[in-house]
Amino acid sequence: MHRFAQSPTDPAFVQDPYPFYDRLRDAGPLAFWADYDMPVAASHAAVSALLRDRRFGREDPFPPDRPAHQAGFWAIEDHSMLELEPPRHTALRGQVLRAFTSRRVAALAPEIETLSHDLIDAFPSGEFDLLDAFARPLPVRVIARLLGVPEDDAPLLLTWSNAMVGMYQARRTHADEVMAARAASDFAAYLRDIFRRPRPDSLIAQLLDVMGDGGLSIEEVTATCILLLNAGHEATVHTLGNGVAGLIQAGLWRDDITPDTVEEVLRHDPPLHVFTRYAMQDVTIFDHTFRRGEQVGLLLGAANRDPLAFPDPARFDPGRFPDAPMPTSFGAGLHFCLGALLARLELLHGLRALSTRRPDLRVSAAPQYADIYHFHGLAALMVE
Template sequence: MTQLSQDPTAPGFVQDPYPFYARACAAGPLVRWEEYGAIAATTAEAVTAILKDRRFGREAPPFEVPGHLGAFYGVEAHSLLELDPPRHTRLRGLILRAFTTARVEALRPALEATAHELIDAFPAGPFDLLPAFGAPLPVLTIARLLGFDDAVAPDLLAWSNAMVRMYQPARSRADEEAANAAAGAFSAFIRSEIASRRGKTGDDLLSALIAAHDEADRLTEPELISTVILLLNAGHEATVHTIGNGVKTLLETGSAAHRPVPVEEILRFDPPLHVFARWAREEVTVFGHTFAPGDRVDCLLASAGRDPAMVPDPNRFDPGRAAKHASFGGGLHFCVGAPLARLELEIALTALLDRCPGLRLTEPPVYADVYHFHGLERLMVEV
């Protein structure tokens, strides 16, 4: 098996990781990524197979939780994203019972109105599209979906930003302490919301989740808190990055006028999440390598999207392509929020590009050092 070295915080990689993925993909379906200390699945075939293989799971081997991270890992311990069957099966079923297609589709009018309100407030002259449009749209959407007042959106955004720093290889002790404090504050806020709504009827998602909590087969309060935090953190972070990456790509490739907006090709070409880890639940041999129980494999979602075996001319953005990708994961952990993400991206990008046909970049976009996420630090534009 080929061993490859690539610092995920190196400036060249941060701005363009795709040459490394091409090298990794060409080296074989599995490679050893030295800096990550694990084997990485690189090809579309390998990534898809491992994501769907139930001999691999999300539950990491037991470890001692550091004292300064008790609140953060207290949330993680009940997160759908970090669990395997049978608990994952039960929890996902309860969440899907509340997070219905009808509830997501019912957000369309409010999403469209929010997008146009944000566009109406664009300043004259160059401005950063991310804080003006990319960041507020998804956090307001999820807040309204859960039935929270718009006024709490800045707190939700701050807590989310602090917590997701934990998933980055370059995090510091200060990042960890901020994430732990955010987890504690976020949990306390949701706990108070649950207490204020119990016994009341409501059409929002939190009320629906509370109703599931109160039935015989129910979400416990810690599970409910972790679920709400996951919906905000995963949904917001990924959507912000996809809006930014998508606008950048559409403008740079001259594809802004294409309709419908090519959401799936955007997700294939420059997705928001690049790595998703799995752990072997038993001894398992795949693609010529035997994993022992507890061994980790990192599925390189973005590498799979650029695999020439799956997509012809993969480094070319083609808005007319019927794109295939693994950007929402796969198998048991396929993203529960995928329908909402697709709706948000369709509405946000269509509204933005229809309302601002002269939208242009005013300086080269800069990616942030936030791997294993992949998103812009700023996106300076002018309408």
Template structure:
């Protein structure tokens, strides 16, 4: 039974996610649907969507809801996506307790406060190197900084050679492309080929690390598998690939948006000062969240914000809408790094909350001041171009010049 027939009393809205007017600026649509209530039924997705900050947070934190499909499709041998599916199978994003907690604990080992803080000098060096290599004329900030910066950092974080960052970036882009609203056989084929190459490369590196462990995160995960916290090589591979992919894609978009917001911001120096930089990064993430929609399956009958849901329902969580909720951020359509702080949902909430949140924040807190102190005259020379992938809301191109 479709959500439409089960929840006929909810307001119905229609909006194609591939309509350029929409994905270029979804915030007007979000404002309209929040005015209709905590939940609406979005016909194009045949799904109920949580619209407000409160409803989205309640869905994400609810113990009877989860990311793993309630009725997983019968495992069909899909030859065309064999390698991709193998890497996705034990992804944290596809699991619920108890497996989720066990694998997440193994991965969390890499994200301790001390370890992340210890990365700061390396991150600053990577930012500096990339800025030094900027072309003298107009250039695309996304290509020259937003992509390579997190790719090099996550490569370094795992203890892989930085020279592999380009290849990892390519594999990651191809694999993540499969989650967009517009899919095609060509995209699927590319995602599967990249998954195969990615897994082959990691198996080779891990074979070396297994016999000669090093002081890096990859060696730690290999140890977790040897000691039984991770149950198989497949779990290990899925975890590494998820972290490498997630550690790259969303950060690219977060950096692109932040540059675009700050380039012409009149109080930029104050916003980037040591005392304000953390708040500025939070406001960038709130104002332009890179990931706009996730969903949860309902495992038992529940009531959320007075709305009953039945086992088997699926609820969309509109993070992009939640982050602009005027009930929490008055004048939420306005970028204001100096507004009173309130935690936002751009990095999620509940048991699947972003594992790399502290790394992502640190990357931005280092990059933004470094960039503008070395390029104080930066200006945007062409209207920025948004990517047509609605769920991953990011700039495809941001042409700037430094002098």
């Protein structure tokens, strides 16, 4: 297996990781990324296969001792379905789906459209940051309405969410870990106060009904609410920003925004670039033997730029869908993203409202990506 060194916080890599991914992919189905001390998969075929391979999972078979200052974070995360495997994952996901139905999510489309137009109405004149004015408030307000928490608390939710996802960034420090643990504890306390008087038509109320039937614990309801906000908000913000920049740079901003456009936005510059799995048993795949407990990194961003799956992959081309394979942005298999339908709705109606209302929108300063790997999103998107 070929060995590669590349710091995930190197400024050149942060701005453009795709040339490094090409080198990894050319080395074969698996390559060793020394900075992460693990094999990684970069091709669409290998990443897709590993996402669906039940011999790999999210739970560490040999969980390490965790530092005391991280306890608040793991008190929530240990009950998140994203970190669980069957049978507990199966039971938890099934119970959550009793409340988080596709019909309930689809019914949010008119609200997403109206909220998008309200945000556009409030745009300042002249140059402004589209992330602050649109990409950040849209998904957090949608999630707040879905859950049944006050929209006025959105800034507070954003603060907690940003601190918690910091645990998954390559540049995290001890201070970041302390902030994440504190944010998780504060978020949980906030939700438990909401649980005492839930809005009758809210997702929280329905999750509490499932809990009352013995289907969920209070810890699982809390973790699910936090997961929906953190995963849904963080990913959608980056996808909206990356997508607008990509459409404008490709000269396609005035084109109709269709579901195929959304798929290309998700493929071309996705918000999450690495998803890890543990070998749940000794397993040999792609001529490499993983011992139980060893990790493999699935490079979602690299898989989406595989020329064998997506010819001329650096080109932004919505016309490649629906014939192209599905992007790996939402994962696949057991842990396929629970919020994929909601994210697609937000992207479709958000981008459509923006391009219709602001057809002359242009990027006024070269976009710069933030140092937040495993995530990949802009620090700001200045437009006018």
